[in-house]
Amino acid sequence: MTNTKLFLKGLLSATALTALSAGTAFAGGTTAGTTVTNTFTLDYNVGTTPQTQVTGDTPTTFVVDRLIDVNVAPNAGTSVAPSAQDQPLSFTLTNEGNDDQGYVLTAANVAAGDDFDASNLVISYVVDTNGDGINNDGAPVVYNGTSTPDIAPDQIVFVTIEGDIPAATQGQTSDITLLAETAVTGGSGTLVTEDTDGNDNAAVENVFADAAGDVTGDVAEDGSHSATNTYTVSTADITAEKLVSIFAEVPNATNDCAIIPGTPAPQTNDQDDQYAIPGACVEYTITATNTGAAAANSIDIADTLPDNLTFVAASATGFLDGASAPAGSFTTLPTANQDCFATPCVVEYTGGELQDGSGTPTTGVVTIRAILASSKP
Ligand SMILES: [Ca+2]
Numbered sequence: 001m002t003n004t005k006l007f008l009k010g011l012l013s014a015t016a017l018t019a020l021s022a023g024t025a026f027a028g029g030t031t032a033g034t035t036v037t038n039t040f041t042l043d044y045n046v047g048t049t050p051q052t053q054v055t056g057d058t059p060t061t062f063v064v065d066r067l068i069d070v071n072v073a074p075n076a077g078t079s080v081a082p083s084a085q086d087q088p089l090s091f092t093l094t095n096e097g098n099d100d101q102g103y104v105l106t107a108a109n110v111a112a113g114d115d116f117d118a119s120n121l122v123i124s125y126v127v128d129t130n131g132d133g134i135n136n137d138g139a140p141v142v143y144n145g146t147s148t149p150d151i152a153p154d155q156i157v158f159v160t161i162e163g164d165i166p167a168a169t170q171g172q173t174s175d176i177t178l179l180a181e182t183a184v185t186g187g188s189g190t191l192v193t194e195d196t197d198g199n200d201n202a203a204v205e206n207v208f209a210d211a212a213g214d215v216t217g218d219v220a221e222d223g224s225h226s227a228t229n230t231y232t233v234s235t236a237d238i239t240a241e242k243l244v245s246i247f248a249e250v251p252n253a254t255n256d257c258a259i260i261p262g263t264p265a266p267q268t269n270d271q272d273d274q275y276a277i278p279g280a281c282v283e284y285t286i287t288a289t290n291t292g293a294a295a296a297n298s299i300d301i302a303d304t305l306p307d308n309l310t311f312v313a314a315s316a317t318g319f320l321d322g323a324s325a326p327a328g329s330f331t332t333l334p335t336a337n338q339d340c341f342a343t344p345c346v347v348e349y350t351g352g353e354l355q356d357g358s359g360t361p362t363t364g365v366v367t368i369r370a371i372l373a374s375s376k377p
């Protein structure tokens with residue numbers, strides 16, 4: 001055979017295999033209930049003389065039994081914030097048998113080996129109806145105990161468990177199991193049972209082939225399978241401090257109280273130091289720091305200035321969104337030179353964010369300048 005012929009033969013074999021696979025290859029094999037019939041012929045010679053062919057009286061027949069095999073696998077775990085509601089954990093359920101089946105689903109907390117339990121566990125699912133292995137097949141169905149996902153051999157179901165997270169701390173985990181028990185289709189929730197009295201060639205009998213799973217009691221070949229997925233708490237850890245200093249005892253063009261950050265007056269020794277005398281420019285800084293792994297957002301800093309001050313200016317730095325653009329704004333601000341005795345001086349910065357500070361702490365600062373009143377309030 002020439003090399004060209006060998007190549008063509010290879011191509012043809014591959015094509016033939018592909019065509020066969022597309023039509024009939026299930027993980028569980030030939031579909032349950034298929035009737036398999038066979039006959040034979042026997043030819044023989046006596047001496048050199050061919051004799052009449054012998055054939056069987058009737059073809060042999062059997063029906064293919066029902067392989068019950070299900071697999072539950074967790075997808076990536078979920079990072080959650082303390083006290084967050086309706087947090088999803090996702091699993092993939094596959095019918096590895098050779099007939100359509102429904103599945104009774106159970107979500108449960110693992111009692112030991114983790115740090116907390118999630119509450120209000122709710123199961124929903126999406127059947128991969130278009131068979132592309134992607135959860136793009138419409139709205140989830142909330143599982144209510146009888147709304148079983150009914151799927152064909154080799155088909156998969158995307159199952160999501162949603163739970164509420166308690167006030168846990170950074171790095172704490174919660175393990176949740178999903179158990180799928182094989183049932184008949186149609187939503188009755190009736191579990192299938194295994195045939196125990198040996199094979200009848202004329203009957204479609206249930207044969208269990210599932211593995212043992214994570215849930216206690218989920219042993220091999222019991223018609224069920226289970227797996228575990230994990231919530232991990234990722235939280236912000238915010239601290240804040242407020243400091244006050246005298247920016248300039250006698251503010252002037254060089255040490256302009258209204259320019260932030262500007263140039264503070266010298267604070268080198270007692271002689272040059274800046275004292276809190278009437279007319280001095282006072283600077284408050286409120287510094288917020290995140291040392292946690294999660295971003296903190298909706299940060300709201302409010303400060304009502306003492307009534308013996310006159311507001312001058314305020315600014316904020318360091319509160320950045322995920323793309324390092326400024327996050328937040330002053331939603332309440334006194335007018336420049338507002339007398340805080342006559343009108344309360346409320347400074348409020350709203351909507352600030354501090355990103356993941358677990359490596360390097362992230363910091364935001366609100367700076368407020370005011371003049372110490374020259375007259376008694
Ligand atoms: Ca637990």
Ligand SMILES: [Ca+2]
Binds near residue numbers: 127130133
């Ligand atoms: Ca899909």
Ligand SMILES: [Ca+2]
Binds near residue numbers: 063199202
């Ligand atoms: Ca049988």
Ligand SMILES: [Ca+2]
Binds near residue numbers: 210212224225
């Ligand atoms: Ca099992």
